[in-house]
Amino acid sequence: MPFARISLARGKSRDYLRALSDQLHAALVESFDVPPNDRFQVIHQHDQDDIIFDPHYMDMDRSADLVYIALTTGKPRSTETKKRFFQTLARRLEANPGIRPDDIMVIISTSRRDEWSFGKGLAQMLEGATEEDIS
Amino acid sequence: MPFARISLARGKSRDYLRALSDQLHAALVESFDVPPNDRFQVIHQHDQDDIIFDPHYMDMDRSADLVYIALTTGKPRSTETKKRFFQTLARRLEANPGIRPDDIMVIISTSRRDEWSFGKGLAQMLEGATEEDIS
Amino acid sequence: MPFARISLARGKSRDYLRALSDQLHAALVESFDVPPNDRFQVIHQHDQDDIIFDPHYMDMDRSADLVYIALTTGKPRSTETKKRFFQTLARRLEANPGIRPDDIMVIISTSRRDEWSFGKGLAQMLEGATEEDIS
Numbered sequence: 001m002p003f004a005r006i007s008l009a010r011g012k013s014r015d016y017l018r019a020l021s022d023q024l025h026a027a028l029v030e031s032f033d034v035p036p037n038d039r040f041q042v043i044h045q046h047d048q049d050d051i052i053f054d055p056h057y058m059d060m061d062r063s064a065d066l067v068y069i070a071l072t073t074g075k076p077r078s079t080e081t082k083k084r085f086f087q088t089l090a091r092r093l094e095a096n097p098g099i100r101p102d103d104i105m106v107i108i109s110t111s112r113r114d115e116w117s118f119g120k121g122l123a124q125m126l127e128g129a130t131e132e133d134i135s
Numbered sequence: 136m137p138f139a140r141i142s143l144a145r146g147k148s149r150d151y152l153r154a155l156s157d158q159l160h161a162a163l164v165e166s167f168d169v170p171p172n173d174r175f176q177v178i179h180q181h182d183q184d185d186i187i188f189d190p191h192y193m194d195m196d197r198s199a200d201l202v203y204i205a206l207t208t209g210k211p212r213s214t215e216t217k218k219r220f221f222q223t224l225a226r227r228l229e230a231n232p233g234i235r236p237d238d239i240m241v242i243i244s245t246s247r248r249d250e251w252s253f254g255k256g257l258a259q260m261l262e263g264a265t266e267e268d269i270s
Numbered sequence: 271m272p273f274a275r276i277s278l279a280r281g282k283s284r285d286y287l288r289a290l291s292d293q294l295h296a297a298l299v300e301s302f303d304v305p306p307n308d309r310f311q312v313i314h315q316h317d318q319d320d321i322i323f324d325p326h327y328m329d330m331d332r333s334a335d336l337v338y339i340a341l342t343t344g345k346p347r348s349t350e351t352k353k354r355f356f357q358t359l360a361r362r363l364e365a366n367p368g369i370r371p372d373d374i375m376v377i378i379s380t381s382r383r384d385e386w387s388f389g390k391g392l393a394q395m396l397e398g399a400t401e402e403d404i405s
Contacts, residue, residue, distance in 0.1 A: 138338070138340070138375075138377050140340075149319060152319070152320070153319075156322050170327070172324045172326065172327040173324065173327050174322065174323065174324040174327070175322070175323050175324070175338070175375065176322040176323075177277045177314070177316060177320060177321055177322065177338060178316065178317075178320035178322070179314065179316070179320070180317070180320065207340070207377055207379060209377075244379060246377065246378060246379045246380065247380070249349040249352050249353070250352060250377065250378035250379065250380070251376070251377055251378075252356040252359075252360075252374070252375065252376040253327065253328040253330060253375055254328065254330040254332065254360075254371060254372045254373065254374055254375060255330065255360060255371045255372060256356045256357040256358075256359065256360030256361065256371055256374070257356060257357075258349070258352060258353050258356055259328045261349070261353075
């Protein structure tokens, strides 16, 4: 259910993009409590000049390979879970396709269970929802 | 006031994209309590390989025509309103431009009234806002 | 820490885009309490027909130069701060690169401190976070 919007500069190979997509999803499954088949992502390929960043903020050494990963998720997760996910993601992307951990920026936004439709005009996440999920 | 970010694979005709835009807006007006002139959308056209999804999660049969519709809205709506909107949207997009309901994925995010500027450097949604809208 | 996603029609010069990026960042620093090195933006260049808007809603006179600025921020700001930011941004973008204030639309979304990783797999904004930031 997290929906991932990935932004990076144009020019990477299809293998690179596929590994990025695969490893992001694997990190979500491993550390973010996401079912294996719950995979929804888009990749935005930008002109290099349209990926704008400070190279050193927060003590990083960012390069032209910077990747922005913006996740929208439909249920809250604990701070510990989020921290573990960030670590898992950095480890996995460093291994394959070989993205330096300084070049991985992640922004999570949390919406509500009743704000997702996975198709057929239904609000699937309300199945089994508790009272507090419904307004 | 919902701002819609639509992502789909490149290659659809301008008529198709226009119908998608029109029917999304009509569904917002019909079922989401949106004024007819309150229309703000962007369409992202991606390489087909950059639209990534599980074909069957949540019992769907998704195809290369999958459309991601990410809405940001500035005021809360009830679960009933959201459910009605999902249904209306699926019905309308199936009729025109002919998108199968399994290929329509919607993600709503709700921000606050004071987080919108419609132009001129003003926060227009604060007009008539109640105390709880202001921090 | 705000992450800015800028959408506009393709065809502007690199100088125009650079000024837009610079002035947006300067407005964040001036009025939104953002450190000067905390700069993270992407620009999406769309087909003109994929930037969709009502020309007059909320008493504006919008043109083909419309810019959507979607900001995700990691900590709450007061309504007064947001209002000041909208004004500063409109003033700055009007001066350079010369965007009419009617053509500047801003949507802010607020996520949580533990939802950001600036690299190295860490959740940097938790440093110095208070108890209420952690779940």
